[in-house]
Each structure stands twice: as C-alpha cells, then as structure tokens.
Amino acid sequence: MLGKLTLHVLPLYSPIAMSGAAMELLGVLFIAALITWFGKWRYIWNEWLTTVDHKRIGIMYVVLAFVMLFRGFSDAFMMRMQQATALNGHGYLPPEHFNQVFSAHGTIMIIFMAMPFLTGIINFVVPQQIGARDVSFPFLNSVSFWLTAAGAALVLTSLVIGRFTTAGWTAYPPFSELPTSPGSGTDYWIWAVLVSGVGSTLTGVNFVVTIIKRRAPGMSLMQMPLFTWAAFITAILMVFAFPGVTVAAALLGFDRFLGMHFFTADAGGNAMNYINLFWLWGHPEVYIVILPSFGIFSELVATFSSKRLFGYVSLVYATMVIGILSFTVWLHHFFTMGSSADVNSFFGIATMVIAVPTGVKIYDWLLTMYRGRIRLTSHMHWTLGFMVAFVIGGMTGVLLAIPPVDYVMHNTLFLVAHFHNMLIPGSLFGLLAGYQYWFPKAFGFRLDEWWGKTSFWFWFVGFYVAFMPLYVLGFMGMPRRMDYYQNPAWQPWLIVAAIGAVLIAIGILCLAIQLVVSIRRREELADLTGDPWDARTLEWMNASPAPLYNFAVVPEIHDREELAWRKERGISHDAPAHYTPIEMPCNTSTGVLIGGAAFVLGFAVIWNIWWLAILAFAGVIAATIVKGSVPEEEYTITPDQIAALESRGSGPLLGFLSPLEDERGDHSTHGLLNSIGD
Amino acid sequence: MRSLYRVVKNLLPLNINLSRAGALTAFMAMALPLAGCTGSSDYPVIFPHGPDAITERDLLFIAVAIMLIVVIPVFVLAVWLPLRYRASREAPDYDPNWDHSHRAEVVIWLVPALIVCAIGSLVWIYTHRLDPYRSQMAEGKPVVVQAVSIDWKWLFIYPQQHLATVNELVLPTDRPVSLRLTSTDVMTSFFVPGLTSQIYAMAGMGTRLNFQPGPVETYTGRNSLFDGKGFPDQKFPVRIVTAENFKNWIDTVRKAPLQLTPHKYQMLSKSGAMPHPLHFSSADPELFARIVKGEHSAASMIVSSRSK
Ligand code: HEM
Ligand SMILES: [Cu+2]
Ligand SMILES: [Cu+2]
Numbered sequence: 001m002l003g004k005l006t007l008h009v010l011p012l013y014s015p016i017a018m019s020g021a022a023m024e025l026l027g028v029l030f031i032a033a034l035i036t037w038f039g040k041w042r043y044i045w046n047e048w049l050t051t052v053d054h055k056r057i058g059i060m061y062v063v064l065a066f067v068m069l070f071r072g073f074s075d076a077f078m079m080r081m082q083q084a085t086a087l088n089g090h091g092y093l094p095p096e097h098f099n100q101v102f103s104a105h106g107t108i109m110i111i112f113m114a115m116p117f118l119t120g121i122i123n124f125v126v127p128q129q130i131g132a133r134d135v136s137f138p139f140l141n142s143v144s145f146w147l148t149a150a151g152a153a154l155v156l157t158s159l160v161i162g163r164f165t166t167a168g169w170t171a172y173p174p175f176s177e178l179p180t181s182p183g184s185g186t187d188y189w190i191w192a193v194l195v196s197g198v199g200s201t202l203t204g205v206n207f208v209v210t211i212i213k214r215r216a217p218g219m220s221l222m223q224m225p226l227f228t229w230a231a232f233i234t235a236i237l238m239v240f241a242f243p244g245v246t247v248a249a250a251l252l253g254f255d256r257f258l259g260m261h262f263f264t265a266d267a268g269g270n271a272m273n274y275i276n277l278f279w280l281w282g283h284p285e286v287y288i289v290i291l292p293s294f295g296i297f298s299e300l301v302a303t304f305s306s307k308r309l310f311g312y313v314s315l316v317y318a319t320m321v322i323g324i325l326s327f328t329v330w331l332h333h334f335f336t337m338g339s340s341a342d343v344n345s346f347f348g349i350a351t352m353v354i355a356v357p358t359g360v361k362i363y364d365w366l367l368t369m370y371r372g373r374i375r376l377t378s379h380m381h382w383t384l385g386f387m388v389a390f391v392i393g394g395m396t397g398v399l400l401a402i403p404p405v406d407y408v409m410h411n412t413l414f415l416v417a418h419f420h421n422m423l424i425p426g427s428l429f430g431l432l433a434g435y436q437y438w439f440p441k442a443f444g445f446r447l448d449e450w451w452g453k454t455s456f457w458f459w460f461v462g463f464y465v466a467f468m469p470l471y472v473l474g475f476m477g478m479p480r481r482m483d484y485y486q487n488p489a490w491q492p493w494l495i496v497a498a499i500g501a502v503l504i505a506i507g508i509l510c511l512a513i514q515l516v517v518s519i520r521r522r523e524e525l526a527d528l529t530g531d532p533w534d535a536r537t538l539e540w541m542n543a544s545p546a547p548l549y550n551f552a553v554v555p556e557i558h559d560r561e562e563l564a565w566r567k568e569r570g571i572s573h574d575a576p577a578h579y580t581p582i583e584m585p586c587n588t589s590t591g592v593l594i595g596g597a598a599f600v601l602g603f604a605v606i607w608n609i610w611w612l613a614i615l616a617f618a619g620v621i622a623a624t625i626v627k628g629s630v631p632e633e634e635y636t637i638t639p640d641q642i643a644a645l646e647s648r649g650s651g652p653l654l655g656f657l658s659p660l661e662d663e664r665g666d667h668s669t670h671g672l673l674n675s676i677g678d
Numbered sequence: 679m680r681s682l683y684r685v686v687k688n689l690l691p692l693n694i695n696l697s698r699a700g701a702l703t704a705f706m707a708m709a710l711p712l713a714g715c716t717g718s719s720d721y722p723v724i725f726p727h728g729p730d731a732i733t734e735r736d737l738l739f740i741a742v743a744i745m746l747i748v749v750i751p752v753f754v755l756a757v758w759l760p761l762r763y764r765a766s767r768e769a770p771d772y773d774p775n776w777d778h779s780h781r782a783e784v785v786i787w788l789v790p791a792l793i794v795c796a797i798g799s800l801v802w803i804y805t806h807r808l809d810p811y812r813s814q815m816a817e818g819k820p821v822v823v824q825a826v827s828i829d830w831k832w833l834f835i836y837p838q839q840h841l842a843t844v845n846e847l848v849l850p851t852d853r854p855v856s857l858r859l860t861s862t863d864v865m866t867s868f869f870v871p872g873l874t875s876q877i878y879a880m881a882g883m884g885t886r887l888n889f890q891p892g893p894v895e896t897y898t899g900r901n902s903l904f905d906g907k908g909f910p911d912q913k914f915p916v917r918i919v920t921a922e923n924f925k926n927w928i929d930t931v932r933k934a935p936l937q938l939t940p941h942k943y944q945m946l947s948k949s950g951a952m953p954h955p956l957h958f959s960s961a962d963p964e965l966f967a968r969i970v971k972g973e974h975s976a977a978s979m980i981v982s983s984r985s986k
Contacts (some may be wrong), residue, residue, distance in 0.1 A: 017921065061984055071685050097810065098772040166906070265882065307775075309788075310776070310779075321743050334878070336875070338878060340811070348798075352794045356794055359703070366752070370763065371773040374760050375764075376764060376765075386753065391748075391752045395742065399738055402801050408723050410725075410867070411869070411902035480902075481909065
C-alpha cells in the first residue's frame with residue numbers, strides 16, 4: 001500500500017539532518033498557521049495560487065527563489081563549517097550526510113534558486129517591457145511555475161522523508177546507478193529534475209512566442225530593450241537545452257527503475273553518453289542563468305548613468321553569439337576523459353571564443369558610464385561589483401578552457417572557485433540587483449538603500465573571502481567534494497573560506513532586514529510616479545504597481561529607449577482620449593492541480609507506491625485534456641473600470657489585495673503587513 | 679610594451695622555455711606570500727617537478743599574463759569611471775545620447791579576439807604536445823603500469839615485472855611511463871598534482887596516460903572524482919626513484935608473501951579504503967585486459983562492499 005515507505009525513511013542517521021528536517025516542517029507549519037491566523041487562505045488561493053497574471057506568477061517565482069536560496073545557502077554554510085574543522089577526522093557531518101549536502105546545494109542553487117529567480121524576473125518584466133498585457137500562454141505559465149515548485153518541493157521533501165542523492169548535482173553514472181547509489185536519493189534528484197525541467201521547457205516556449213508575437217506596435221526586434229533580448233535568447237536556450245537533461249535523467253530513471261543498462265558499468269552501458277547529454281544541457285544552462293543578469297546589468301547601467309546604452313547592436317549580437325556558442329563547448333567539462341588532442345583543442349578554443357562577446361559586453365557597459373551622470377545606488381553597486389569580480393572568473397574560465405591546464409585543475413577547488421566566481425557575481429548579483437530595481441514596480445515602494453548597500457558590501461567582500469582561498473586550494477591540489485582530509489596545510493585556507501561564508505550570511509540577513517524595514521517605511525519609500533529611478537524603458541511608464549492589464553492603451557513604440565524618448569519630448573504621461581474594453585484570462589486552479597499531481601507522481605514513483613503514481617499520472621493527463629478542450633474563460637474590464645484603475649495612480653501596495661476590488665476597502669493585507677512592526 | 683613584445687616573441691618560436699623567466703616572475707610574485715607560511719611542496723600545481731606539470735603551470739601563467747591586457751583596464755575603469763562621472767560632480771562633458779563609436783567598437787571586439795587567437799594557438803600546440811595519449815619520444819623502454827581504481831583504492835599492476843601493489847606507485851626517474859587505467863565500476867580520475875596530467879578511469883574501457891616522471895621526488899596521488907563515502911581516503915604515495923632504487927624496490931615486492939590471485943582480487947573489491955600499501959609478489963599480466971572486458975565485473979560485488 002505504501003510501497004517502500006516505512007519509519008526508517010526518517011532522517012534518523014544524523015542529528016543534524018533531523019534538526020534540518022524539523023526546521024523545514026516547522027517553517028511550513030508556521031506559514032500555514034500565519035495564513036490561518038489572518039484568515040487569508042481564500043485570498044491566497046484566489047489571488048495568488050490560481051493566478052495567471054504574469055506579474056504575480058513572477059513574484060511567486062522570486063519568493064520560491066528566496067526560500068531556496070535560504071536552503072541552498074544553509075547547505076553551503078554547513079559545508080564550509082565542516083571543511084574548516086574536518087582535518088584528520090570526520091567533522092560534525094557523517095559522510096552520508098555531507099555527500100547529500102553538496103549534491104543538494106548544487107541542485108538547489110542552479111535549478112531551484114537561480115532558475116526560478118531569473119524566470120520570475122523575466123515573467124514580471126518582459127511583458128511590461130514590450131508593451132504586452134500578458135504572456136502568450138498565461139495558463140501554461142501557471143503550469144510552468146507549479147511544475148518548478150513541485151520539483152523544489154520534492155527536493156525539500158527528501159530531507160524529511162528518505163534522503164537526497166550523494167552523486168553531486170551532476171548525478172554522474174555509473175555512481176548514480178542502483179548498485180552504487182541504492183535508496184531514494186538519486187530518485188529524488190531524477191524526479192525533481194524531470195518535473196522542473198518540463199516546466200522550464202514550457203517557460204522557454206512561452207517566452208519565445210511572447211517576445212515574437214506580443215511586442216507593442218512599432219517595436220522591431222532591434223528596438224527591444226536589452227533585458228528583453230537577453231530573455232529572448234535565454235528562452236531559446238531553454239527550449240533547446242532542457243530536453244537534453246530531461247532525456248538524460250529519464251534514461252537514468254529507466255536504468256534504476258526498469259533495470260535497463262543505458263549508463264551502467266556493466267552489460268554494455270556507457271556512462272560517457274550520460275555525461276555528454278548532461279553537459280549538452282549543462283553548459284547552455286550556465287548561460288541560461290547568466291544571460292538574464294547580463295540583460296539586467298544593461299538596463300541598470302543605462303538607467304543609473306542617465307545615458308543611452310552604449311553599443312546596443314554590439315550587445316545584441318554578443319548575446320546571440322553567446323547563445324549559439326554555448327552549444328558548442330560542452331566537452332570542456334571532461335577534457336580528462338581521454339578524447340583526442342584534436343577534439344580537446346577544438347572545444348578548448350570554442351570555449352575561449354565565448355570570452356570575446358563577453359568581454360565586449362563588459363566594455364560596452366563601461367563605455368555606457370563614460371560621459372554619463374552616474375548615480376551610485378545599491379543597484380549600481382551590484383553592477384560594478386559584478387564587473388570587477390566577474391572578469392576574474394572569466395579569466396580563470398579561459399584557463400580551464402586550456403586543456404593542459406584543465407588536466408591539473410579539473411575536479412579541484414580551483415574549479416569550484418571558478419564557477420562560483422561566475423555564478424555569484426554573474427548570476428546572483430544581477431538577480432538581486434534586478435529584484436531591488438523592479439521591486440517598486442511590483443509593490444509601489446522602493447527598498448531601503450542603506451540596507452541594500454550594506455548587504456552588497458557583505459556579499460561582495462564575503463564572496464572574495466569565501467572563494468579566493470579556493471583558488472589557492474586548487475593550486476594545492478585539493479579535490480572538490482571532500483568530507484574530510486588529512487593535509488594540515490589546507491586547513492588555514494578552509495578556515496578563511498568559512499569566515500567568508502559568515503560574511504555572506506550577514507549579507508543575506510541584510511537582505512531580509514532590508515525587506516522588513518522597507519515594508520515598515522513604505523509610505524516614506526513610496527513610489528508615487530511609477531518611475532522612481534528616472535528609467536528609460538517602457539515598464540516604467542505605468543503606475544507602480546502596474547494595473548493588472550499593464551497598459552490601458554497599448555503604446556506605440558518610437559525608440560529603443562521609449563520612455564527616455566518620450567520624456568525628452570514631454571509626452572510620457574499623456575492620458576489617452578478614451579479606453580476600450582480589455583479582455584483578460586480568468587484565474588484557474590488547473591495549474592496548481594497539475595503541479596500538485598506531478599509532485600505526487602514523483603513522490604509515488606520514488607517510493608514505489610504504484611497505485612498512487614497511476615492515479616496522479618491519470619490526473620495530470622485528465623486535467624490537461626479537460627483544460628485543453630474547454631474554451632479559455634475570459635472576463636472583460638470595462639472602460640469605466642479602467643478609468644477608475646488608471647486614476648488610482650502609484651503608491652505602496654495599491655491594488656494589491658485584489659486588483660479590481662481595492663475600492664471595497666478590504667485592507668487586511670495592509671493589516672498583515674502593519675503587524676510586522678509599526 | 680616590452681612585456682607585450684616578450685609575450686609575442688614567446689609565442690612565435692612556441693618554445694615554452696623561453697617564457698619561463700617571465701612566467702616565473704609572474705607566479706613567484708603571486709605565490710611567494712602563500713608559500714612563505716607553509717612551503718612550496720604544499721603547492722604542487724605551482725611548484726611542480728614533473729616535466730608535463732611544469733609546462734602546464736607555465737601555460738597557466740602565460741595565459742594569465744596575456745589576459746591581464748583586458749582584465750586590468752576593467753578594474754581601472756570600473757573604479758575610475760564611477761568616480762569621474764558620478765552624478766554629484768555634474769561633469770560638463772555629460773552626453774546622454776552618446777551611444778555609438780565605430781572606433782571603440784572595433785577595439786573592444788578586436789583586442790579580445792586577438793587575445794583569444796594568441797591563447798587559442800597555444801591551446802592547439804600544447805594540447806597536442808601534452809596529449810596524455812602521445813607516445814614518448816624520449817629514450818628508454820617505457821615502464822608499463824596498469825592502474826585499476828577499486829572502491830576506494832588503486833591497484834597498480836606492473837605487467838613487465840609480473841607484480842602488483844595497492845596504493846603505492848613507484849617509478850624510475852630515467853624511463854618514460856606508460857600508464858593504462860580502468861575502473862571496476864564507478865568513474866574516477868587519476869591525479870598526481872605536481873607530476874603530470876589527470877585522466878579518468880572508466881569501467882569497461884582503458885584510458886592512457888604517458889609521461890616523463892622527472893626528477894627523484896615524492897608525491898601524493900589520489901582519485902579526484904567523487905565516488906562515494908571513502909573518497910577522501912583514496913590516495914596513495916607516488917615515488918619517483920633512481921633506476922637502482924627501482925630495482926631494489928622491485929626485489930622487495932618480489933619477496934612479498936601475497937599473490938594477486940583471482941580470489942585476492944575479489945577480496946580487494948570488497949575491502950573498502952586501505953590506509954597502508956599492499957605488495958603482491960605475483961600478478962597475472964592479463965588481469966587488466968580481463969577487468970576491462972568486464973570478466974571480473976565487480977558491479978555485483980560492490981554492493982556488498984558499500985552496504986558495510
Ligand atoms: C552564497 C554562497 C555560496 C557558498 C558559500 C557556496 C559554497 C559551496 C561549497 C562549499 C561547495 C562544495 C565545494 C566542494 O565540492 O568541495 C559548493 C558547490 C557548488 N555550488 Fe555553491 N556556494 C554558494 C553559492 C552558490 C550559488 C549561488 C550557486 C549557483 C547559482 C552555487 C552552485 C554550486 C554548485 C553547482 C556546486 C557543485 C555541487 C556539486 O559538487 O555537485 N553555489 N558551493
Ligand atoms: Cu561549460
Ligand atoms: Cu570512457
């Protein structure tokens with residue numbers, strides 16, 4: 001009846017894992033209790049969980065990303081403490097726990113932190129930036145989100161019920177095959193990747209179509225803001241790259257569940273096929289998590305230099321070139337697998353070629369600042385911090401792309417330092433800057449600058465302190481994924497790295513404080529114009545928060561930096577003569593149901609609860625068919641309603657309860673926020 | 679300009695030794711403070727002794743030196759521009775619509791492209807020169823060693839001498855080495871920092887690593903690709919010794935009481951990590967080939983070893 005589920009699946013093997021699991025459960029219970037206390041279940045369900053509004057889905061993605069950032073960082077912190085202390089002993093984490101921790105950290109940070117974060121920001125921003133009312137397929141968007149959330153939920157569940165994989169975020173076979181990785185861990189990894197991978201593929205499809213079809217009249221491709229370009233290329237990469245990992249994980253699942261031999265060590269399996277498939281996704285994935293941040297930096301540099309973006313055409317082509325080349329370099333992840341010198345040099349050189357468009361981008365941003373009027377806000381801090389940190393990562397990346405150098409650096413902490421040096425400044429700094437930049441567009445008030453800058457400095461310094469020692473440890477020949485070690489010369493550097501992790505922890509704490517402080521001071525920080533940064537692109541033409549239909553009248557586009565163009569001519573806020581009715585899609589619970597069923601499906605297969613798996617699978621199929629065969633429900637917003645909403649203007653949390661019901665005066669969300677402090 | 683000239687000059691004859699001086703100064707400057715507190719043997723990658731590892735180290739520092747051409751300006755500009763053009767200074771040369779310059783564009787595409795050409799040619803040449811599969815030109819009949827990665831140790835078979843060791847690799851300084859590698863089940867990576875390149879060991883396949891052992895020296899080798907809970911213990915001493923000491927060592931191993939019978943091999947697969955080396959006075963020279971073919975397929979036995 002319950003398959004392999006018994007009491008033994010609880011994390012009794014490690015007190016640390018047990019307290020982690022307890023914390024996770026308490027967290028869920030606490031949030032549930034809070035919602036119940038304020039009587040908000042109906043509101044949450046009606047306005048958020050079932051929404052098809054791209055802005056709200058975007059916000060939910062970002063919330064998910066922050067939750068997973070917290071979990072992923074906790075893992076990182078544990079590893080840093082372990083390695084700082086585990087000289088000649090086993091430290092405080094037993095191997096079966098430590099090995100899950102690095103696997104979970106990598107999986108979470110890439111697939112369930114960076115991906116939801118960037119997808120959330122793309123969701124929130126792109127339609128507003130191209131003058132669209134929503135994405136092309138709003139319901140699909142909701143499904144994508146819930147599939148991603150279901151994948152994340154599977155990873156979180158693995159801490160409480162069963163274990164997570166110990167095979168690293170890459171889950172290389174043959175190690176990840178049944179004989180060497182028995183138990184639920186790798187199955188959790190497979191199902192988390194499968195479920196969320198489908199979600200990401202669908203997101204890719206959605207945004208490729210949206211950007212091609214939904215641009216406002218007059219906006220040619222070469223007039224799209226750079227963030228939209230970045231999102232466009234990212235979406236294309238998602239469509240082409242994700243099937244790779246989906247197939248790899250599925251075949252690994254066939255090996256594990258059905259006794260097949262795609263990648264096994266014996267019976268004709270070949271693990272090298274998996275490794276190729278994995279990196280055929282894995283390398284483009286690196287650009288999927290970095291390109292949106294490049295787009296964000298492009299917006300920020302122009303806005304906060306009060307100047308047109310330098311080298312737009314260069315930047316667009318550079319982005320395209322990066323997108324294409326990202327599919328031609330995957331072999332650099334295994335130069336040491338014994339390919340011929342010709343093959344290794346080809347992929348080495350192809351990898352370096354990517355450094356050219358990347359370098360061009362950096363210089364285009366620098367030239368944007370040249371002869372500008374630079375406001376050194378927190379956003380600009382993240383941007384400048386990114387540039388100086390990222391070039392170091394780029395340099396070490398080129399080093400690793402030299403096959404003979406990789407022969408002595410591969411699998412060492414030098415590599416770990418390199419990819420964190422790309423991912424933290426290159427991806428995370430950009431996403432955090434984007435979060436602080438577009439926050440007022442989402443909620444109608446800005447985030448506190450002082451806490452933003454403080455957070456930046458802790459992140460920035462913490463990053464150096466935590467990761468520069470890893471380069472040194474690479475020179476000392478220390479491999480990655482070490483639970484304990486016997487070489488005393490490594491320990492001082494590992495202690496320094498642990499101090500760095502403490503600094504980053506303070507940086508994360510500052511982000512949390514920033515949010516709370518800003519909510520309390522929201523009237524002071526109010527964005528009353530909809531354009532708090534004197535920005536240059538379309539999304540800032542609207543009120544903050546934007547009305548649910550984004551644009552009452554879809555604007556006509558004249559320039560790449562449309563808002564700047566209009567402000568120059570003093571026509572940015574001309575009220576249109578009259579409104580026409582707007583049709584918007586109705587909310588639907590099908591997305592949540594499909595996501596929920598996908599979670600149950602994964603969970604049931606992992607634990608061999610076959611009846612439940614069949615039921616859940618039937619549920620997904622049935623929901624899809626039913627939803628696909630009934631006409632999409634829409635509702636109409638009348639010109640009167642539009643006029644009322646438009647006259648509302650900008651301000652903290654306006655329309656946040658329920659976009660059309662604000663006048664009814666249900667201010668209990670404000671009540672909830674007020675109870676935080678004042 | 680002089681250093682640029684030197685870099686170019688170094689590129690042309692494509693002889694790494696010429697660049698040694700430049701590379702050495704570069705990395706000494708970086709490495710000395712580190713080495714000060716512990717000693718250069720703690721930094722095998724930047725103070726290597728193996729000829730391949732030395733070339734690889736040099737390549738690394740030359741590439742860094744070349745890349746600094748684009749990297750240093752970024753540091754300078756990313757600090758100087760925001761100070762020079764910060765809004766509060768209200769610089770009079772503010773030009774909000776300056777968004778294009780052919781000259782600047784050409785430079786920012788061309789300079790990185792040239793650098794990639796430079797490093798790219800180094801890649802092509804040195805990837806071929808340091809190909810682990812290449813045959814060694816040097817004098818002398820290579821010493822053949824067959825390495826088998828078994829959960830969490832390395833078995834080294836010396837087919838020419840008909841003997842084997844576990845977790846100890848001894849090589850004579852005067853002959854090239856021809857290493858063949860495989861694994862009983864999971865994928866691992868053979869890595870001796872400071873001596874030579876690393877290469878994967880995979881079940882059902884034989885990979886190769888040919889190299890010159892360089893001067894008399896002791897290293898720590900290990901598996902660097904995570905393969906389970908005994909991973910940190912999968913390491914072994916590597917000793918490069920004189921021809922005479924190599925002979926002596928062979929004689930000692932010949933006297934060892936253990937013999938690598940099929941039964942012993944099966945035992946090995948089950949025994950987990952091994953802190954001390956083992957010597958086998960005899961080993962079947964065909965064993966390696968059979969392991970590659972999967973005749974001793976360990977996958978089934980491994981289960982029992984891991985569940986312990
Ligand atoms: C915020 C501070 C972070 C810290 C302190 C940190 C620390 C670590 C540590 C200690 C490891 C294990 C290194 C080893 O194998 O010995 C690791 C691995 C990894 N980290 Fe992070 N990390 C951080 C952020 C991130 C971010 C933002 C990402 C991705 C967006 C990321 C992606 C990864 C990946 C993919 C791995 C490899 C996991 C594996 O070996 O399978 N990390 N990190
Ligand atoms: Cu890659
Ligand atoms: Cu192979």
